[in-house]
Amino acid sequence: MTQMKKNLVIFFGLLLIASTNVWAQKKSLDNIAAVVGGAIILKSDLEMQYAQYLAQGNADNPEVKCYFLQQLLTQKLLSQQAVIDSITVTEDQVDDEIDRRLRSMTSRAGSQEKLEQFLNRSVIQYKDEIRPDIREQLVANKMQGKITEGVSVTPSEVRNYFEAIPKDSLPYYNTEVEIGEIILNPKLTKLEKEKFRDKTEALRLRIKGGEDFGTLARLYSQDPGSAREGGELGFMDRSGLVKEFAAMAFKLKPGELSPVFETEYGFHFLQVIERRGEQVNVRHILIKTEPTPESLTRIKTQIDSIYKKVVDKKIDFATAASLYSDNNETKYNGGMLLNAENVQTRTTYIPTDKLDPLVFLTVDTMKVGGYSQPFLFSAADGKQGYRLLYLKSKTGPHKSSLDQDYPKIKEVANEDKINRTLSQWFEKRKKSTFIKVNPEYDVCPTVATWNNAQPN
Numbered sequence: 001m002t003q004m005k006k007n008l009v010i011f012f013g014l015l016l017i018a019s020t021n022v023w024a025q026k027k028s029l030d031n032i033a034a035v036v037g038g039a040i041i042l043k044s045d046l047e048m049q050y051a052q053y054l055a056q057g058n059a060d061n062p063e064v065k066c067y068f069l070q071q072l073l074t075q076k077l078l079s080q081q082a083v084i085d086s087i088t089v090t091e092d093q094v095d096d097e098i099d100r101r102l103r104s105m106t107s108r109a110g111s112q113e114k115l116e117q118f119l120n121r122s123v124i125q126y127k128d129e130i131r132p133d134i135r136e137q138l139v140a141n142k143m144q145g146k147i148t149e150g151v152s153v154t155p156s157e158v159r160n161y162f163e164a165i166p167k168d169s170l171p172y173y174n175t176e177v178e179i180g181e182i183i184l185n186p187k188l189t190k191l192e193k194e195k196f197r198d199k200t201e202a203l204r205l206r207i208k209g210g211e212d213f214g215t216l217a218r219l220y221s222q223d224p225g226s227a228r229e230g231g232e233l234g235f236m237d238r239s240g241l242v243k244e245f246a247a248m249a250f251k252l253k254p255g256e257l258s259p260v261f262e263t264e265y266g267f268h269f270l271q272v273i274e275r276r277g278e279q280v281n282v283r284h285i286l287i288k289t290e291p292t293p294e295s296l297t298r299i300k301t302q303i304d305s306i307y308k309k310v311v312d313k314k315i316d317f318a319t320a321a322s323l324y325s326d327n328n329e330t331k332y333n334g335g336m337l338l339n340a341e342n343v344q345t346r347t348t349y350i351p352t353d354k355l356d357p358l359v360f361l362t363v364d365t366m367k368v369g370g371y372s373q374p375f376l377f378s379a380a381d382g383k384q385g386y387r388l389l390y391l392k393s394k395t396g397p398h399k400s401s402l403d404q405d406y407p408k409i410k411e412v413a414n415e416d417k418i419n420r421t422l423s424q425w426f427e428k429r430k431k432s433t434f435i436k437v438n439p440e441y442d443v444c445p446t447v448a449t450w451n452n453a454q455p456n
Contacts, residue, residue, distance in 0.1 A: 094138060113234065153417055177352060177355070213283060
């Protein structure tokens with residue numbers, strides 16, 4: 001936030017607290033979207049959030065500003081209560097959230113330079129400007145969590161919620177399955193890796209010999225995100241890079257060319273372009289390692305052995321997954337796949353129309369409790385491996401019922417209770433807090449009721 005903007009915030013805040021008649025002063029209204037207690041929401045705050053929304057690749061939609069204003073109004077109420085309740089967040093938490101958002105925005109923009117062009121300011125400037133708002137958002141989220149931390153539903157509340165749903169409005173569920181997996185990825189020997197290292201080293205020597213880094217990156221680098229940019233990644237901090245890459249990038253001086261090194265993605269070398277504090281801009285060339293026929297044969301033998309053990313019941317599937325699977329997203333969950341559309345609740349029930357087509361074709365003919373023969377597959381990144389599937393359960397298409405769908409109904413009932421708890425809290429706080437919204441936003445149905453609140 002600029003000093004001028006800070007001064008405006010202080011000036012208008014004091015003026016509005018001193019007298020509600022300030023609202024009639026047109027000059028003050030020009031920059032203010034709303035007043036909540038002793039805090040104000042500037043139109044520029046609203047515009048900044050909308051700019052973030054656009055920078056994330058979303059289409060222009062003026063109605064979204066109404067939603068953002070509603071969010072800012074609730075955020076102010078929550079953060080003011082957080083001060084009373086001594087709820088805070090650490091600077092590290094603020095840094096992590098800022099970095100997370102900027103990584104997403106940079107990825108969507110294509111590069112840091114393109115993002116800075118869109119924002120019309122440097123990333124460093126932008127981080128400073130959004131920092132107070134990010135801190136307030138995190139505090140507000142923490143306060144909201146405190147309000148609802150004790151909320152839970154009893155079995156009788158779940159039943160009452162379900163029975164209150166009109167019978168003709170009950171949701172219809174498609175066939176759902178629970179599927180476990182064990183994945184083995186090929187591991188190359190040191191000798192098998194040499195040809196990939198040698199290819200990478202040959203490119204590095206060509207650059208040392210005077211050839212253009214950007215040209216060779218565009219021609220040969222197997223990192224699709226950076227190759228078209230001549231290998232350039234844009235400014236990033238350590239958290240945005242894998243540890244081996246970060247260690248190399250932050251060790252070198254600008255212009256210095258690294259030796260070849262290995263990460264989980266393959267073999268790289270890089271050159272530092274510029275360093276700004278704890279951020280570095282580098283360009284690199286990546287040559288991915290690929291499985292050899294021998295490495296695939298080795299893991300085929302291994303997964304066939306695992307298959308025989310689980311089929312002969314010498315080891316249960318969950319234990320086998322935790323011991324042998326190379327998929328870190330499922331191995332610590334007994335090998336069970338999670339519903340990608342509902343990961344927060346960690347439900348293992350997946351509609352068959354949401355399954356990967358190859359997985360669906362495999363389990364469609366399996367019996368519940370059965371195992372697939374291990375098969376060769378390609379992951380999203382193109383890497384090959386072997387996969388073994390387990391069909392734990394299968395539920396046919398049906399209208400929701402307490403017997404079959406209790407976990408899902410409980411989740412919805414709990415969410416409903418949380419929302420009612422929050423609504424009650426907000427209604428109470430709105431009645432005891434001075435809130436005034438600029439008439440310019442009367443077109444927003446989501447904020448129409450906020451102006452009705454009056455101070456006690």
